[in-house]
Amino acid sequence: MIVFQQRYPVAFTIAACLVCGSAVAQSAIEHHVWQDKRKFEPYSRTAKSITGAIRLSGNPDFATPGSKMTMTFGNGKKVGLTSVGASWRQWDETDDKKATAEAFKLSRDPGHLRNGNTLCGDPQSDPAQYVVFLERSTFGDSTRLLGMAVFGSKEVPHDINSQSLCGTFSYSTD
Template sequence: MKTMTRQYKYPLALAIAASIATGPILAQSAIEHHVWQDARKFEPYSRTAESITGAIRLSGNKQFATPGSKMTITFGTGKKAQLTSVGASWRQWDDVDGKRVTAEVFKLDKDPGTLLNRNTLCGKAARYLVFHESLSFGVSLLGVAVFEGSKEPEDINSPGLCGTFNYSAD
């Protein structure tokens, strides 16, 4: 009985072709998604959020980091503000932790004015809100940094920082 073995003229070329064909499938990563993209309510976690904004509700924005995409924020008083994305970055955005995180910067269409307990987001007109995620004692948080001034913030140390708030994201 004769056994047939097939010999390929270019075995290395076939192996390379097979790895190229399956490479992108194996290397594909998950789509980036953040809590502020969902339409939902966030309860205050920090005392500043509790006494100034109360719970906030975001209308959601599925277009992460797409400049010009819009979302609405509703504060505990019922006041609303339109937010327009100016993009996202991976920098230091948390005022407590020096680590870099992904954050999205939004421009406010107008300052919401007086909120809870006759407080405002800033001493002057709030212009930008920056959303990022963090952890505190195992609790997932939505962090919000508020900036005044006309220049878009680049990180937590940018001029115009006037408030930081934390909300439960669990």
């Protein structure tokens, strides 16, 4: 090796820099569709009948506890969301694969939405407490969807099997 360094110092230096650079290089910063400021049209029947389209205000700070955004439902009701972090666990009720998801604490239950429906039942006695966003795909093709799981427990949900799951919703990302 020393002979190689003496005969080819530039080549050795370049090779060493490439090896070190790849060892320290980070993967691209994680970015998910729910971080974008945009409108999501309902895809699932539950989303069509309960929430309608949703609009997210955007949040560039993925998985940063305390970061905030706003969700506006199809009937114009708004609710604040505060991130409590992200995790890699089973979040899709129809698939046991793990997915990255971010959980948000609701500032309040939005109350009655479309057709008199609510996210979790009675907003006074059984309010929605958390929403969890994840990216999922449709059955049979690779169409990407925004998934939203709503929980009524006072505890931060751990995965899709956490206590007080109220409902799951899917939205188009097109």
